[in-house]
Amino acid sequence: MLARHAVRASFIAALLVCASAAAQSFDPSSLKLLQTMERKPTTLARYQYLVQKVQTLSHDDQLLALQFMAFSQAELGLYDQAVFGFPLKNALPDGFTLPTPTEWKSADAVDAITALAAQRRIVMVNEAHHDGHTRQLTLELLPRLRALGFTYFAAEALGDDDPDLARRGYPVRKSGTEYLRDPMYGDILREAIRLGYTIVPYDNALAGEAREAAQAEALYRKVFAKDPNARLFVHAGYAHIDKAPGRLGKWQPMAMQLEKLTGLVPLSIDQTDFLETGLDSSDAYHRLAHAFPSDKPEILLNRQTGQPWSARPAAYDINVILPATLSIEAFGKYKYGGRLNYEQVGLPHVIDTNEMQRAGWLTLGGKRRPYAIDAALCRGTIPCVVDAYYLGEPNDAIAADRYAFMGPTETSKLYLRPGAYRLRASDGNDRTLSESTIKIAPP
Known part of the structure; x- marks a missing residue:
């Protein structure tokens, strides 16, 4: 189910x-x-x-x-x-058994996938739409695959209504679906444009197997029909990357249909079968992460053959295991007597503050630095969203990072690359509550 x-x-x-x-x-x-x-x-x-x-x-x-x-x-x-x-867990194949360290060893996912991609013309990575952590791998693979000669990047969340995307250099709200409003997805598009990829929208408004077929046909028409020697990197959702029926029932997934159209076998990489969905250490994900500890995205290689591990070898080639990062402190950790900058709205200088922790992976391996924010930016309107826009970009640009405050005494952090930003707080009607300019220094 x-x-x-x-x-x-x-x-x-x-x-x-x-x-x-x-x-x-x-x-x-x-x-x-x-x-x-x-x-x-x-x-x-x-x-x-x-x-x-x-x-x-x-x-x-x-x-x-x-x-x-x-x-x-x-x-x-x-x-x-x-x-x-929304702790989404896929049902694993019948008779499935977890790999063991006696037969398998851990390898850095980005390095290993880059090596495996060298002889491929199509690479596909999937995501879980509600789990921003599953967007980190694509972001890290973009420069590595570009160096291998991949020149086309297709993203499921993109639409066809923004012909100026590549020229402008960053996505805006009309560039695609709601998923693009996640700063991590915006970062993926910014990086792909910066690296010189040709950006390819390919999704459609169909449902079921018709959607799979139309996705494959769009990729073929927009990429391989025009450039038979193309090398394509695809960021997709869930089982669209599968090369055989199964996770989508009897439907033929997008990757399977693209393989038929092009004669090229995609390298399909799954991140959704083994996801951290909670704190239960007995589930399959936590048992894997415990058996193969790593602080980076990893894959498993067979100690004898060197081949990567896949829980569904007919459907995809590789399972990526992301490091455990979930913390219950994301919902708040009280620190009494903390000082918030509430003078601007006439509230007491010293109040109880509630620290809302964010995941450590948001540093992107040190590329982004934490910047402390608090609900005082909301000027007394709760809930509100605090966006950090690259300086000079409009309000409909996808922010570099954002955080929504749901309580009046909350504090948290934004994670930003070095540079200058416009910090804007807004309410649910997109009304500006406060604005300021900040600078993030290099490490």
């Missing part, structure tokens, strides 16, 4: 683009929920609506709402909260 939830989530972005497609897959009450969310002016407004609405919904609509709540939390910078709130 959980695998079916992943299937449903895998095409959910298209529903924001075309409500008629949703009508093919959802009952009237679900469709009404989707249409109401689509009319909300901001991600924060959508999240507030779902929080108020979820308890009044039917079971199926609650599931849909919880998915969108998780997507919204990720897009608001609440990465751990998103994963805790």
Whole structure:
């Protein structure tokens, strides 16, 4: 059943683009929920609506709402909260057994995938849409694959309504679906453009197997039909990267259909079968992470053959295991007597402060530095979102990082590369609450 939830989530972005497609897959009450969310002016407004609405919904609509709540939390910078709130676990194959250290050894995922990609023309990496951590690997692979001669980058969240994307150099809201509002996704697009990739939108507003076929056809038409010698890097959701039916039932996944169209076998890399979804140390993910400890994304190589481990070898080539990062302190850790800068709004100088911890992977291996923020930036309006925009970029640009404050005494951190930024706090209606300019010094 959980695998079916992943299937449903895998095409959910298209529903924001075309409500008629949703009508093919959802009952009237679900469709009404989707249409109401689509009319909300901001991600924060959508999240507030779902929080108020979820308890009044039917079971199926609650599931849909919880998915969108998780997507919204990720897009608001609440990465751990998103994963805790929607702990998606795929059903593993019958008879599956975990690898053991006697037969397998750990290897750095970026280094190993780069080596394996050297002889391939198509590389595909998947993500879980509500788990921003699954976007880090693609970001790190972009320069390595570019150095191998990959020149096309396709991202599932992109749309066809922004022809100026590459010239401008950064995505804006109209560049694609809601997923792009996650700063991590924005960072992926910025890096791909900076490195000189040709950016390829390829998704559609269809559902089911028709969506898989249309995705494959778009990639073939936009890339290989024009450039038969092309090398393509694809960032997709869930089981679109599979080269055989299974996780999508009897449907032929996008990667399988692209292989038929091109005659090229993709290197397919999965991050969603073994995800950290909570603190239960007995689940398959935690047992893997305990057996093969690493502070970086890793893959497993057979000690005898050197071949990478895959839990579904017919469907994909490699499982990536991300290091454990979830912390319950993302929901708040009280520090009494802390000092917030509340003089600007006339509140007491010393109040109880609530530190909202964010995941350590947001440093991106030291490329980004923490910058302390607090709810005083909201000028008394809660909830609010604090965005850090690159200096000179407009409000509809995808922020470098963002964080949503849900309480008046909260503190947290943004994670930013060295440079100058415009810090903007806004409410659910996108009304500016405060603005300032900050600089992040090099390490």
